[in-house]
Amino acid sequence: MFRTLLLLSFALCLAGCASLGPGGHYDETGKASWYGAKHHGKKTASGERFDQHALTAAHRTLPFGTRVRVTNLNNDRSVVVRINDRGPHARGRIIDVSRKAAERLGMLGSGVAPVRVQSLR
Numbered sequence: 001m002f003r004t005l006l007l008l009s010f011a012l013c014l015a016g017c018a019s020l021g022p023g024g025h026y027d028e029t030g031k032a033s034w035y036g037a038k039h040h041g042k043k044t045a046s047g048e049r050f051d052q053h054a055l056t057a058a059h060r061t062l063p064f065g066t067r068v069r070v071t072n073l074n075n076d077r078s079v080v081v082r083i084n085d086r087g088p089h090a091r092g093r094i095i096d097v098s099r100k101a102a103e104r105l106g107m108l109g110s111g112v113a114p115v116r117v118q119s120l121r
Contacts, residue, residue: 026062026119030094032070033112034102035087044085052099055079058087059095059117066119070097072105073114079104080120 036052044050046064062068062083071078079101088096095117097105107113 024119024121026066026068026117028094029073029114029116031092031112032072032095032097032105032107032115032117033088033090033093034097034099034107036099036102046084048084050085050098054098055081055101055104056084057081057095057097057101058085059083060086060088062119068095069118069120070095070101070105071116071118072107073116075106077104077106 035050035058039050040052042050044056044058050056057068057070059066059068064083066083067080068083069078069080079097081097081101085096088094093112095115099108102108105113105115
């Protein structure tokens with residue numbers, strides 16, 4: 001019984017990791033934050049080392065390697081990042097971007113910005 005529940009839980013976790021919409025497309029709006037020096041060099045959930053100078057991001061469910069366009073809705077600046085980590089861990093946010101991505105989005109000072117996140121094919 002325990003083994004069955006464990007396998008079922010594992011299968012549900014895997015199913016939740018691929019949250020692309022119909023046709024494999026993801027398009028959401030919400031809040032983004034960024035992370036940098038505190039995590040620089042540490043392992044990400046994908047196993048690679050976090051580089052605050054790379055154009056990467058953390059998302060709760062999109063598959064690792066997914067490329068997404070993040071657009072800051074306050075200033076219309078966009079950047080393409082690759083998902084290589086899990087997060088954000090703060091409630092109400094849909095993506096955490098690297099320091100470099102935050103710089104390009106013009107959100108270093110504010111720390112948080114309203115964004116649109118769209119998967120690329």
